[in-house]
Amino acid sequence: MAIEQGNIFESLPEDISKEIFSELVRGNNFKIERIVSKGHYSPASGWYDQADNEWVAVLKGAAKIAFENGEEVHLTAGSYLTIRAHTKHKVTWTTPDTETVWLAVHYNE
Amino acid sequence: MAIEQGNIFESLPEDISKEIFSELVRGNNFKIERIVSKGHYSPASGWYDQADNEWVAVLKGAAKIAFENGEEVHLTAGSYLTIRAHTKHKVTWTTPDTETVWLAVHYNE
Numbered sequence: 001m002a003i004e005q006g007n008i009f010e011s012l013p014e015d016i017s018k019e020i021f022s023e024l025v026r027g028n029n030f031k032i033e034r035i036v037s038k039g040h041y042s043p044a045s046g047w048y049d050q051a052d053n054e055w056v057a058v059l060k061g062a063a064k065i066a067f068e069n070g071e072e073v074h075l076t077a078g079s080y081l082t083i084r085a086h087t088k089h090k091v092t093w094t095t096p097d098t099e100t101v102w103l104a105v106h107y108n109e
Numbered sequence: 110m111a112i113e114q115g116n117i118f119e120s121l122p123e124d125i126s127k128e129i130f131s132e133l134v135r136g137n138n139f140k141i142e143r144i145v146s147k148g149h150y151s152p153a154s155g156w157y158d159q160a161d162n163e164w165v166a167v168l169k170g171a172a173k174i175a176f177e178n179g180e181e182v183h184l185t186a187g188s189y190l191t192i193r194a195h196t197k198h199k200v201t202w203t204t205p206d207t208e209t210v211w212l213a214v215h216y217n218e
Binding site: 004005006007008009010024025027028029030032053055057059073076077078079080081082103105107108109 | 113114115116117118119133134136137138139141162164166168182185186187188189190191212214216217218
């Protein structure tokens, strides 16, 4: 069972020059990953357009996600959001001085 | 989109005389729920025996989960664990004076 347990807030990577994605568990139609950001945001042009639904939560730090329709959501510790498949979005801001730790659950219907 | 966002640490129930289960999102083979405990634990006899896999994380507080094979796991903030279907387990302890907030993801393979 050892490899199936861990701590979301531990083993944070030392080098966060890029966002770090770690898969925590995977099923056939389903994946949970941890994302660690530090001041990262999406490129100014273009949108994420994902085939799967994503339920995303910020567990530490803070972030902003913008949607193609002009909405912007500010996420702080504990905030969660469901992003349906093909809802175009981008990360416009994450805390620059501290890590932002996300939990992202990708799933089909 | 309003109903699809929220905060895991907010809207904690005032009456926690029983554990509180709140469904955050659901798919066809998949469910995420928040559980709020405060000193609760499973009955001394009997085990949880679930048909689905469960990925569970403690986000606040602390808890202990025991398994039929004698193993006991101590979970603190950030700890996560995958409990495969039909792995018999029980919650033996949660923090009595403060809320323990869990995130539980139930999924088929």
